[in-house]
Amino acid sequence: MLSDTTNDPTPQGSPGAPTRVMRNVEAIARLEAQASQARSLDERVSDAIAGFVGTMRFVLLHIAWFAIWATVNTGLVPFIPAFDPYPFQLLCMIVSMEGVLLSTFVLIKQNRMSARSDERAHLDLQVSLLAEQEITKVIQMLARISTQLGIEERVVDGEARDLGQVTAIGELARGLRDRLPDQG
Numbered sequence: 001m002l003s004d005t006t007n008d009p010t011p012q013g014s015p016g017a018p019t020r021v022m023r024n025v026e027a028i029a030r031l032e033a034q035a036s037q038a039r040s041l042d043e044r045v046s047d048a049i050a051g052f053v054g055t056m057r058f059v060l061l062h063i064a065w066f067a068i069w070a071t072v073n074t075g076l077v078p079f080i081p082a083f084d085p086y087p088f089q090l091l092c093m094i095v096s097m098e099g100v101l102l103s104t105f106v107l108i109k110q111n112r113m114s115a116r117s118d119e120r121a122h123l124d125l126q127v128s129l130l131a132e133q134e135i136t137k138v139i140q141m142l143a144r145i146s147t148q149l150g151i152e153e154r155v156v157d158g159e160a161r162d163l164g165q166v167t168a169i170g171e172l173a174r175g176l177r178d179r180l181p182d183q184g
Contacts, residue, residue, distance in 0.1 A: 035116060043112055050109040053102050066091070132167055139164040 017025075039047070052058055069091050073082045084090040143164055 035119075039112075043108070046105050046108040047112075049102070049105045053106065129169065136164060136166060 069084070069088065071077055072080050073084045073088060074086060075082050139160060
């Protein structure tokens with residue numbers, strides 16, 4: 001399970017949602033909040049910059065900046081002398097440096113998000129493996145109960161017998177790797 005529910009307060013949520021579902025939602029929200037709070041100052045700054053870069057405000061700010069720069073440097077504002085005449089080499093250099101820095105901030109955020117995604121995938125795999133083991137055990141218990149009750153063997157189909165066998169995870173992984181197209 002995702003959390004020890006004995007200490008969980010009754011979660012508030014959708015009126016029709018089962019309590020177990022809401023507890024799981026709360027557990028996931030806590031995990032995400034903990035991951036967010038565990039970020040370093042560098043990561044928080046990088047996330048804030050990368051988040052701002054991906055907004056329309058950023059685009060509009062740049063459009064205004066470029067328009068003002070071009071207006072001033074083409075001599076259309078008589079009381080401000082042109083300091084970067086056409087072809088605006090200074091502007092090009094500044095925008096190039098900005099592009100390098102902004103792409104670095106975006107890559108930092110993507111790397112952190114990728115690492116967090118890997119953590120979620122590992123957790124998901126662990127939960128899936130646990131669920132598979134639990135289901136296998138339940139099928140085995142049902143087979144024993146059927147035997148104890150004298151239910152004939154032919155009533156239990158071959159698929160149920162197969163599903164009651166312990167799954168060899170390593171064998172499954174190798175088989176999948178052998179059958180998937182090469183990603184290289």
